[in-house]
Amino acid sequence: MYGGSFLWTVFITLNIFVLVYNGCAYADASTVSQRILSGDELNLKHLIGLRKNQTSFDHAIVNEMSPTDQNLTREWLVFHLNDLKFDLAQMTSSASETDKNLIKQLDRDYWHSVPLINDTDSAFTKYEYILTIFDHQMEHNVHSPADLETPYWKTVEKFLLVSLFG
Secondary structure, three states: OOOHHHHHHHHHHHHHHHHHHHOOOHHHHHHHHHHHHOOOOOOHHHHHHHHHHHHHHHHHHHHOOOHHHHHHHHHHHHHHHHHHHHHHHHHOOOOOHHHHHHHHHHHHHHHOOOOOOOOHHHHHHHHHHHHHHHHHHHHHHOOOHHHHHOHHHHHHHHHHHOOOOO
8 A cells, every 4th residue: 555665664763663662773783784784795986885875874863862872882883994904914915016005005995094983973084085995996906706805905994894783
């Protein structure tokens, strides 16, 4: 009678109600993450796009959370970004020239140029920006599927598959 969009709206509304009622905004975001994780064969570009869309959704949910939960989310995002930085630093010595150049570009364009994370909004902004850089790097440096089989892109893929809500 009302079509699929009505049922989808009811489903989302009920999920939000349950989350607010239980005080657990993490559950809904992890449901979106499961959708990403279930697609093992998704190409990396599609995965980046899905993560960008999810980030906007997660950011809206986090803004409705308590200040304590917002702070925990900010700390998790900082940890997640620092973990990526550590993983890339570990592979620098053994990486191919292409991977080294991608790591240097990320250092220059991201780690040394993006402002510090002061609040949840800046954490999400920084996270969204790194996704944009990955997207840009793919457009300019990946010319065949074999280019994605390097340790750099495997590390990026691992980063993208981690849920924003631990």
